[in-house]
Amino acid sequence: MTTSLNVEALRQAFPVLNQFVYNKPLVYLDNAATTQKPYSVIKRVQQYYEHENCNIHRGVHYLSQQATEAFENSRKYIAGLINASHSHEIIFTRGTTESVNLVASSLGKLLMKQGDRVLITGMEHHSNLIPWQQICHENGTQLLVARINDVGETDLDHYKYLLEQGPKIVAITHISNALGTINPVKEMIHLAHTFNIPVLVDGAQSVAHMQVDMQDLDCDFFVFSGHKVYAPMGVGVLYGKESWLEKMPPYQFGGEMVDQVSFEKTTYNSLPFKFEAGTPNVGAVLGLETALRFVEKTGFEAIAAYENELLAYGHQQLGTIEGMRFIGQAAKKAAVISFLVGNIHPYDLGTLLDKMGIAVRTGHHCAQPLMDRFQIPGTVRASFALYNTFEEIDKLTEAVRRAVTMLS
């Protein structure tokens, strides 16, 4: 196996990876839940609080102005990285969940009337499902849900059929956190646009694994969380096309998002501030910039190539275990392996893996309807990041084998 990543060197940059649990070196395979942070990111946040901390915007003093500039430079950098047309198309939020809720509420108010519907896929994370379900509920409707086939891919024919039912908004995940499936979002966006329907892409699982390009995808909204791409918790991004964001009403109220305020009436500030109510998480935004620079420097292509090798090796190794059932075997898959062994409950498997120092996630992965689709209570999920190794996959395989023996 060859790779252009120097993984051993990369691992040195991530302090958590040196942890021991139950006296065993930690094998961290829960990256789809959250990634670990490199020193550079931790240091950036620390440096902010030790030397630069200040509330931003409207401050005329030095610290405030420096912090504001750093914050706005992060916005510009991120806009450039994902190839947005304008930096004010980047709205900082608390995370993917807040980003989706913001769009559901605000775009919902703009576009949706009684009887209108939203189209999603059958593999959405609850965060890209319940907000839309709620809007539909308020309109007296139900979600339109594109079917998932047996290997865990979106059924594109069914998707097209549902587009013809005239949903007002489409919301789809880029990569399934539970299955690893990479949706053909570019094609799905193009299809929706032929019906003039705006599309939100849930990129929570994609940004750490591939370069995303807003011009190329042409999505109307793209959302992701910092903590899933090596950045601190408490910050996320909402990218939205200027033309939509300009038209949409504000979501939260207070702080910097206003222009003129009287007790009778309030007029709102321009983009991006209209959507950034209250003191932003400046430190985390700077950390997010540092994290994304780290990923960019490591190289999106090199990361994807390496993670693909890990994925292939993982399938191959785990596949040698008797009774192994992979849940989700899409042709295009990112760094996630969801599985069950025989009739063993995922909770039992996860508990024993933990005792052997291996951190995987078990359960429904906030995608209950998807589990229902496969008629399973949940899965064991191993999810990879750029710092995982082939040796760790060997350890995982060995541990699963041992746990299965104990449980059989």
Next chain:
Amino acid sequence: MTTSLNVEALRQAFPVLNQFVYNKPLVYLDNAATTQKPYSVIKRVQQYYEHENCNIHRGVHYLSQQATEAFENSRKYIAGLINASHSHEIIFTRGTTESVNLVASSLGKLLMKQGDRVLITGMEHHSNLIPWQQICHENGTQLLVARINDVGETDLDHYKYLLEQGPKIVAITHISNALGTINPVKEMIHLAHTFNIPVLVDGAQSVAHMQVDMQDLDCDFFVFSGHKVYAPMGVGVLYGKESWLEKMPPYQFGGEMVDQVSFEKTTYNSLPFKFEAGTPNVGAVLGLETALRFVEKTGFEAIAAYENELLAYGHQQLGTIEGMRFIGQAAKKAAVISFLVGNIHPYDLGTLLDKMGIAVRTGHHCAQPLMDRFQIPGTVRASFALYNTFEEIDKLTEAVRRAVTMLS
């Protein structure tokens, strides 16, 4: 002047205070905007990311369980500190602004119908004004606004008069960020309760300066931001009485806040999770606990006593400047001095103070209607924290004097 705080020692704990701006030692008097963080808080967050980082809840592996326990222990600690009845009455949010928006939206849905109104005071921060204005607007009404008298106190007679107009919710600030006025919230809450009206208290400016006690105040909701009480940005608290929180509908959707999800229907998780959608900011919550422990250990009474001395000294010293106009001279005031000198524009004054190394805030302090009330464009605001010194007030006074000479 005597004080039981060892301020010089305390200052050593705050790295930002050692900054130089324009080659002058920083005099940081913008604490009402945000406070600086002690090493212990910065270290706690760093340690979290270096050794404990993990997504919490539902993880069966060791790191996740440790992080979940630490997170839930922070909740318990905070519940104890502010004397809540149950720890599930503590909801973690992004900050005061989000907390108010949550209550306005959710309690609004529960209680408010067409024609219903909300009562606030004339000194509210935009974050505790615009969300309520928005709700009133949707109901075709206007806010009821309790008048402010000439020294910057809430006119209690007018407040009582407005209570009789039958508002459905009362939302009042504990301490005005622009004037420093301490509202008699306990009395105001009691009055509102005689009409069976629930009260939200905006505690953004109070938690760093006094001990708050939910049983004693008997408020229905209390909200504050971590970053104003020596904690990191990106975390805030919503305290709500269980009886209200149980009845209120969720605000954001996704992640941990659900129980059962199908495409047709979702049932919600119990408190506090019902209101905590998406990955929480674990690191910042742990930092908030550390910050509050630091404040508790330093001693609420000692802090209040010392800051009162600073305040008195500041009034006295600045009062020697010709043309000095204090905006807000309430009988009960916390660590804020808002002022103007003659007809000098606050922006000019702030700009020159900055050049002398003194960080104050200028402008309307997100309280435009309050500025209109006093018919001023804004003020210069010096706001104190436990680490400020009498020498810094001397420097401020000297700098104001010098700037005034330049500008006259």
Next chain:
Amino acid sequence: MTIEAIQQQIIEEFSAFDDWMDKYNLLIEMGKDTPLIDAQYKTNNHLITGCQSRVWLHAKYKDGKIYFTADSDAVITKGIVNILIRVLSGQSPEDILKADLSYIDNIGLKEHLSPTRSNGLVSMIKQIKLYAQVYKLKMDN
């Protein structure tokens, strides 16, 4: 047997093993024991959702004592269910209410009773204590 006596017995059973693997093997064996609950009670009515694993609990009151049967879909959870039931079933409401469950710590299985584990066990214990409370009230009246 008293609650304390049974607890002591269980602690001894586990103390034979130093290694976590052996402990878990024992736990799994206990979990594999014939179902502890009558099939007719394994319904949604008796279900305690724990998100990760599900627990069913049934209570019967007779002659001043409460008899519990329970089950889980995960075998490790079931093992602990077994341990808890052995201790608490057939006891008086008062004794159940007073029962100290920290013996689970001594066995080294503490983490399974963490409220953050979402395996249904914490809710099951709550439910057991609730039953005890209800029957105690009934007895007192």
Next chain:
Amino acid sequence: MTIEAIQQQIIEEFSAFDDWMDKYNLLIEMGKDTPLIDAQYKTNNHLITGCQSRVWLHAKYKDGKIYFTADSDAVITKGIVNILIRVLSGQSPEDILKADLSYIDNIGLKEHLSPTRSNGLVSMIKQIKLYAQVYKLKMDN
């Protein structure tokens, strides 16, 4: 005079001073100059809100050149307004559009033109360039 020549002049005026205080004294003096705008134009119509300080701007087109007058309620902002107007008023739309304002850096007043300063200056410059664009289009047609 060309834009560059005036800029050079202003840079020289300021270069006499090393100390920030002297620079600001000069700036304040410039700001105190008789109002740069006719009272009739100091209306909301000509107002550029900058949140911290307000700026009024008026433009008049004559013989291929644009003449700006402006004012601010804060004297330091007004000083910078003055400096900008001296350079840009009476110039052709094309020259205004091309104008490089980085001379403000050389004077050491850069921070005042930061988009984050919310003193209305950035919006004023935008507005000036917009006028220039509009008049250029008119000329071209």
